[in-house]
Amino acid sequence: MAVYDPKSLRATEFINDEEILETLDYADRNKENVRLIDELLEKARPRRTAGGCQCSGLTHREASVLLACEMPDKVARMYEVAEEIKLAFYGNRIVIFAPLYLSNYCVNGCLYCPYHTANKTIPRKKLTQEEVRREVVALQDMGHKRLAIESGEDPVNNPIEYILDCIRTIYGVHHKNGDIRRVNVNIAATTVENFSKLKDAGIGTYILFQETYHKKGYLELHPTGPKHDYDYHTEAMDRAMDGGIDDVGLGVLFGLDKYRYEFAGLLMHAEHLEAVHGVGPHTISVPRVKRADGIDPDVFDNSISDDTFTKIAACIRLAVPYTGMIVSTRESEAVRARLLQVGISQVSGASRTSVGGYTEEERPHDTEQFDVSDQRTLDEVVRWLMDSGHIPSFCTACYRAGRTGDRFMSLCKSGQILNCCHPNALMTLTEYLEDYASPETKRIGYEMVARELNRIPRERVRATARENIEAIRNSNRRDFRF
Ligand code: SF4
Numbered sequence: 001m002a003v004y005d006p007k008s009l010r011a012t013e014f015i016n017d018e019e020i021l022e023t024l025d026y027a028d029r030n031k032e033n034v035r036l037i038d039e040l041l042e043k044a045r046p047r048r049t050a051g052g053c054q055c056s057g058l059t060h061r062e063a064s065v066l067l068a069c070e071m072p073d074k075v076a077r078m079y080e081v082a083e084e085i086k087l088a089f090y091g092n093r094i095v096i097f098a099p100l101y102l103s104n105y106c107v108n109g110c111l112y113c114p115y116h117t118a119n120k121t122i123p124r125k126k127l128t129q130e131e132v133r134r135e136v137v138a139l140q141d142m143g144h145k146r147l148a149i150e151s152g153e154d155p156v157n158n159p160i161e162y163i164l165d166c167i168r169t170i171y172g173v174h175h176k177n178g179d180i181r182r183v184n185v186n187i188a189a190t191t192v193e194n195f196s197k198l199k200d201a202g203i204g205t206y207i208l209f210q211e212t213y214h215k216k217g218y219l220e221l222h223p224t225g226p227k228h229d230y231d232y233h234t235e236a237m238d239r240a241m242d243g244g245i246d247d248v249g250l251g252v253l254f255g256l257d258k259y260r261y262e263f264a265g266l267l268m269h270a271e272h273l274e275a276v277h278g279v280g281p282h283t284i285s286v287p288r289v290k291r292a293d294g295i296d297p298d299v300f301d302n303s304i305s306d307d308t309f310t311k312i313a314a315c316i317r318l319a320v321p322y323t324g325m326i327v328s329t330r331e332s333e334a335v336r337a338r339l340l341q342v343g344i345s346q347v348s349g350a351s352r353t354s355v356g357g358y359t360e361e362e363r364p365h366d367t368e369q370f371d372v373s374d375q376r377t378l379d380e381v382v383r384w385l386m387d388s389g390h391i392p393s394f395c396t397a398c399y400r401a402g403r404t405g406d407r408f409m410s411l412c413k414s415g416q417i418l419n420c421c422h423p424n425a426l427m428t429l430t431e432y433l434e435d436y437a438s439p440e441t442k443r444i445g446y447e448m449v450a451r452e453l454n455r456i457p458r459e460r461v462r463a464t465a466r467e468n469i470e471a472i473r474n475s476n477r478r479d480f481r482f
């Protein structure tokens, strides 16, 4: 039997079934232990230090106790602490990105995804480089600066060389004042050698959803194809880091298996990365199973309510305070609004989840990976964020300044990131307002920029940010960053 060891490189040892079951039992026994719960909530709170601000986070066992707790006053307190952490380390900015689907050819048999190989009704499509260029122009015309590219796994149709070509094409498109400044990559688990190639191509984060940490369930949900290999899939982040990729993004597809099991597994994965590589995940995504061609989410009997989903997001924020948290347009405007209060730091906007979707007049449905709940334009999302007091940010500065992996984390942990994020958010928002916003969004946006500039604590940073914003508005200059 595999023994739990966060430093092990074997999937079944760092994501250990027995340890998860014991964790869930411990959480059940303590879910009404008021003293312990109060201690954990206190432990999770940010502390002011001479150099900034610090948080200790929570272990998977501790966070699982909070997730199991159903006492309304304690749950309310979890939400308050989650928001406190979010404001301490990320401020009131929200980073915006868009997915770009390159190809839906896939040799895997994932039961919850319409791209699975046995689906003969879905049209298969793979973008040519010219089509990639056109999609990128359409994305730049909306105002996007940060993409997550997505592709099925197919060594014949989508080999690594194809992905690398697409990345080169994307970075090479400079349309009007547009630029894609950071390409994150969400493709199948691959070899150290291929991860090195992705690193050399200048990717930002490598993202791979575990889907489920429950091995038995995983094997049933992935009956065929290379993804059936649970260990190879689960150990992918270690290979990515061995290949030189500093920033990796974890995620679980909530609804496939029991959420408390997934939650403990997710945090154990984060602890494993920290233990072995000295740096935890850069981001955690929280997708839920959604309807799509031939996929009925109701057949997965582990679906979770919006309340539970919110609690999961808050508990992740408490456990891993320095990790960015992402919610996509799978979720409705109402759910996204709730999650923003409990620690989400990145959202996608105006997403099309089909191959070639951005160059179509109407949102196409025939090659969609999932139904998009939030169908607003980017301009509407930007305005909505501002109306709720958030600064929409198109910032990509850290990765371009070499602040990745532990360099990013140590900056973040010292609380110093706030001295960069806030002015960077305002400068990139100004670019958006100048180049892409509707008159009303522009009006609200400039009011926000003027207000928020005054909140930059350091005088020198404030003066430089003000000068740069003037240069963006009056001299058509772009791409300033701290
Ligand atoms: S989830 Fe990914 S690997 Fe699985 S069928 Fe869909 S595209 Fe293929």
Ligand code: SF4
Residues within 6 Å of the ligand: 095, 393, 395, 396, 397, 398, 399, 417, 420, 421, 422, 424
């Ligand atoms: S400064 Fe770094 S952490 Fe802050 S928003 Fe920009 S890229 Fe993200």
